[in-house]
Amino acid sequence: MPSNHVSTTSSSRRVITRASIHLPNISTKIASNISIVQEMQKFSKIIPKNNVPTLNSRVHPDHEAVYEKLYVILEAVSDRVEMHKNVGEQRSNWNSLLLTSINTITLSAATMAAIASTVPGAPLKVLMLSSSFLYLAATGMLIIMNKIQPSQLAEEQRNAARLFKQLENEIKTNIAARGNFTMNDVNEAMKKVLALDRAYPLPLLGVMLEKFPAKVEPAVWWPDQRRQGTTAKQQAADDDYKNGWSVELEEEMREMIRVLEVKDKDDYLRLGEKALKLNKALAIAGPLLTGLGAIGSTLLSCSPHSSTWGMVLGVMGGAMASVVNTVQHGGQVGMVFEMYRSNAGFFKMMQESIESNLKEEDLGRRENGQVFEMKVALQLGRSLSELKDVAASSSRSGCDIQEFGSKLF
Structure with a gap:
C-alpha cells in the first residue's frame, strides 16, 4: 500500500x-x-x-447575376493588364536585341569588306561572300524590324496596360461605392473592354496597327460617350436642381474644348506627322544602305575601278546603315510617334467627354458639375483657379490662343 x-x-x-x-x-x-x-x-x-450587396448577401437573383457578370468582366480586365504588361516587356526586348544583332552583323560585314580590299593576301572570295551574305541578312532583318516597329509595339502595350488598369480601378470603385447595378452598367463595361481590345491588339498578323499611316489620326480607345441614367433622387428633383452646373461653368467648359482642339490636340498631331515622316525616311534608308553594302561587297573581285567603288559601298554603306539603324530604333522614333498619337487621343477623349455633358439638356443626367470641373483640372495638371484663367484667357484672345490647356505633357 x-x-x-x-x-x-x-x-x-x-x-x-x-x-x-x-x-x-x-x-x-x-x-x-x-x-x-x-x-x-x-x-x-x-x-x-456600407450596405453594398455581395454575392453572399441576400439579394435579388437578377441583381446577383449582374454582380457576377461585373466580377467576370473585372477578372478579364485584370488578366488583360498582365497580358499587355508581359507582351510589352517582350517587345521592348525585341527592339534592343534586334538593334544589337543587326548593328553587329552590319559592322562585321563592313569590316570584312575593308579587310578584303586593303589587306594583301587576304582570302578575297571568302571575305567577299561572307560580307555579301551578312549584308543580305541584315537587309532582310531590317525590313522585318521596320515593318513591325518593336519600339512602337512596346509603347502600345504600355498604354494598353495603363488603360486597362484604369478601367479595373474604375470597376472596383463603382462596386464599392454603388449599391445597385443594371445590365446597362455591364454593357457599358463590356464596350470599354472591347474598345480597348480594338485600339491595342495583341496579335501581329492581320490586326496589327498600321505603322506608317497615310494620315495621322488620334488614338481612340473608348466607346461612344453617352450619358447614363440618373438616380431616382435626381429624376424627382425640381426645376431648381442644377447638379453643380452653372452658366459660367458651361462657358468655361466650351472654352476648354476650343483650347484643347486648337492648341493641344493639333500640336501633337503636327509633331506626330513629323515623327512619322522621319520614321519613314529612316525605314527606307536603312535597308537601302545595307543593300548597297551587299552590292559593294560583290564588286570587290571585279576590275580595279569597280573594286574601288565596291570598297566604298561595302565599308561606307555598312557604317551609315548602323548609324541610321541606331537613330531609328535606338532613338525609338516609332515609340515617339505612338506617344504623340496617344496624347492627341487623350485630348480628343476629353473633348468628347465635355461635349457629351454639355449636349445633355437634362442637368440631372450630367455628371456633377463641380466634380467634373475638378476632374478636368486634374487631367490637365491644373488647379481650379488655373483652369478658369485659361478659359478666360481663351475667351479674351479669340482665335489667337497663346496658352496650352495641359501642363502635364
Whole structure:
C-alpha cells in the first residue's frame, strides 16, 4: 500500500507538472487573441460601413447575376493588364536585341569588306561572300524590324496596360461605392473592354496597327460617350436642381474644348506627322544602305575601278546603315510617334467627354458639375483657379490662343 500510494502521488505530480508547463503558453495565446479582437473592433469603428450587396448577401437573383457578370468582366480586365504588361516587356526586348544583332552583323560585314580590299593576301572570295551574305541578312532583318516597329509595339502595350488598369480601378470603385447595378452598367463595361481590345491588339498578323499611316489620326480607345441614367433622387428633383452646373461653368467648359482642339490636340498631331515622316525616311534608308553594302561587297573581285567603288559601298554603306539603324530604333522614333498619337487621343477623349455633358439638356443626367470641373483640372495638371484663367484667357484672345490647356505633357 505505501508503494502504491507513492507511485500514484508521483504520477499525479508529473501530470500537474506537465499541465503547469503548458498553462503559460495557453494564457499567452488567449491574451494575444483578445488583443487582436480588440484591435479589430477598434478598426471596425473607424471604417464606415456600407450596405453594398455581395454575392453572399441576400439579394435579388437578377441583381446577383449582374454582380457576377461585373466580377467576370473585372477578372478579364485584370488578366488583360498582365497580358499587355508581359507582351510589352517582350517587345521592348525585341527592339534592343534586334538593334544589337543587326548593328553587329552590319559592322562585321563592313569590316570584312575593308579587310578584303586593303589587306594583301587576304582570302578575297571568302571575305567577299561572307560580307555579301551578312549584308543580305541584315537587309532582310531590317525590313522585318521596320515593318513591325518593336519600339512602337512596346509603347502600345504600355498604354494598353495603363488603360486597362484604369478601367479595373474604375470597376472596383463603382462596386464599392454603388449599391445597385443594371445590365446597362455591364454593357457599358463590356464596350470599354472591347474598345480597348480594338485600339491595342495583341496579335501581329492581320490586326496589327498600321505603322506608317497615310494620315495621322488620334488614338481612340473608348466607346461612344453617352450619358447614363440618373438616380431616382435626381429624376424627382425640381426645376431648381442644377447638379453643380452653372452658366459660367458651361462657358468655361466650351472654352476648354476650343483650347484643347486648337492648341493641344493639333500640336501633337503636327509633331506626330513629323515623327512619322522621319520614321519613314529612316525605314527606307536603312535597308537601302545595307543593300548597297551587299552590292559593294560583290564588286570587290571585279576590275580595279569597280573594286574601288565596291570598297566604298561595302565599308561606307555598312557604317551609315548602323548609324541610321541606331537613330531609328535606338532613338525609338516609332515609340515617339505612338506617344504623340496617344496624347492627341487623350485630348480628343476629353473633348468628347465635355461635349457629351454639355449636349445633355437634362442637368440631372450630367455628371456633377463641380466634380467634373475638378476632374478636368486634374487631367490637365491644373488647379481650379488655373483652369478658369485659361478659359478666360481663351475667351479674351479669340482665335489667337497663346496658352496650352495641359501642363502635364
